[in-house]
Amino acid sequence: MDSRALNRATLARQLLLERADMSARDAVAHLCGMQAQEPQEPFLGLWSRLQGFKAESLDDLMQQRQVVRVHLMRRTIHLLTTENVLAWRARHDAMLRQKVLGVYRRELDGVDLEELRAAGLTVMADGAARSMSELVGHLVDRWPTIPPRVLGEMLMSALIPVVQAPPRGLWRAKGGVRNVLLSQWVGRDIDSVCDDKALVRRYLAAYGPAAVADMRAWSGLAGLPQVVADMRDELVTFRDERGRRLYDLPDAPRPDPDTPAPVRFLPAFDNAILGYDDRSRIIDDAHRGLSVAGERVVLVDGRVAATWNNDSVTPLRRFSRSEQRAVDEEWQELASFLR
Known part of the structure; x- marks a missing residue:
C-alpha cells in the first residue's frame, strides 16, 4: 500500500474521513479509548469525529460510569468504556509495573510489590476517593525510605487499578485527581484473562492496516508477534512503502486513495x-x-x-x-x- 492509500484507510478507521453517525460511547469503544492526560482533549477529538457531538453527552457517560479515566496503554491516562478497561486491564498489569520500575528501579529496589499492593488496597477498600498524597500518607511510615512520589506512582498507575473520578475530566470542570478502586466504581471485578486475539482485532479495526511494531507502540505490550502469527489465517497482509509487513482485517474499509479528505x-x-x-x-x-x-x-x-x-x-x-x-x-x- 502506498502512503496515500494507507492514509485514507487510517482516516476511515479513525472516523476522520467523514463524521460518524454514532454515539460518543460507541466512538470511544471503537477507537479503543482516547488518550486523555489533558482532560479536555477527548471532547475535541470527538467533536472532529462525530455528527452533532455535544460535550454534555461525554460528561453524562463519565458520571454514569459508562466511560472511565484510567492508566492503561503505555501507562498514560486514557478514556475507555467500562467494558474495555475491565477486559484489558489484566493484560496491561506487567507492562504498567515495568514502566514504573524503568523510572524508579533504584528507589524501589528490594521492595515487595505484592506487599505494597496489598497495603494500598487495604487503604482504598473503603471506597473513598483519594488523591495520591492522601493514599501515600497512610503508607509512608511503613516504607519511610522510599520517596512518597515514587510510592504513589507505583500504586496509582500500576499496582492498583483505579479510576480518576469526576469532576476530573468533565467539560470545563476544575478538579484535582481523586482516585477510586476501579472494581468499586463500576461494580464489577476486572476480567482475569484478556483475549489477546480480540484485542488485536479491535486495534486493527480502528488503526489498521498496521505492523506489529505499531500495535506495540499503541499498547506498550510485549508478546504480540506470536499473537499475530497465530492469527495469520484470518488476516490479510500488505507491504508499505518502507517495506514493512502490515496486517489487517479482510473486510475492513480501505478507501480509494483519491477519496477527498476533509480538514x-x-x-x-x-x-x-x-x-x-x-x-x-x-x-x-x-x-x-x-x-x-x-x-x-x-x-x-x-x-x-x-x-x-x-x-x-x-x-x-x-x-x-x-x-x-x-x-x-x-x-x-x-x-x-x-x-
Whole structure:
C-alpha cells in the first residue's frame, strides 16, 4: 500500500474521513479509548469525529460510569468504556509495573510489590476517593525510605487499578485527581484473562492496516508477534512503502486513495498519530516531534499541515486558496463549539 492509500484507510478507521453517525460511547469503544492526560482533549477529538457531538453527552457517560479515566496503554491516562478497561486491564498489569520500575528501579529496589499492593488496597477498600498524597500518607511510615512520589506512582498507575473520578475530566470542570478502586466504581471485578486475539482485532479495526511494531507502540505490550502469527489465517497482509509487513482485517474499509479528505482539527496527543510506531502515514517525519509535544494539529488533505490553539492556526506549509478556505470554515465551526 502506498502512503496515500494507507492514509485514507487510517482516516476511515479513525472516523476522520467523514463524521460518524454514532454515539460518543460507541466512538470511544471503537477507537479503543482516547488518550486523555489533558482532560479536555477527548471532547475535541470527538467533536472532529462525530455528527452533532455535544460535550454534555461525554460528561453524562463519565458520571454514569459508562466511560472511565484510567492508566492503561503505555501507562498514560486514557478514556475507555467500562467494558474495555475491565477486559484489558489484566493484560496491561506487567507492562504498567515495568514502566514504573524503568523510572524508579533504584528507589524501589528490594521492595515487595505484592506487599505494597496489598497495603494500598487495604487503604482504598473503603471506597473513598483519594488523591495520591492522601493514599501515600497512610503508607509512608511503613516504607519511610522510599520517596512518597515514587510510592504513589507505583500504586496509582500500576499496582492498583483505579479510576480518576469526576469532576476530573468533565467539560470545563476544575478538579484535582481523586482516585477510586476501579472494581468499586463500576461494580464489577476486572476480567482475569484478556483475549489477546480480540484485542488485536479491535486495534486493527480502528488503526489498521498496521505492523506489529505499531500495535506495540499503541499498547506498550510485549508478546504480540506470536499473537499475530497465530492469527495469520484470518488476516490479510500488505507491504508499505518502507517495506514493512502490515496486517489487517479482510473486510475492513480501505478507501480509494483519491477519496477527498476533509480538514480536521485534532486534539493534543490524538491516537490517530500516537497509535503507531511509523507515523509517516499521517505526519511527515520532520514534524513527528509535534505529536509528542502536546501540540494540537490540523489535517489538510489527510496529513498534518498546521498547529492550532484556541486563538489561531499556524500553517506548517503554504495552503492553496481552497485549502485556506476549508481550514477557515472548519476553524469557525470549532470556535462555535468552544464558545
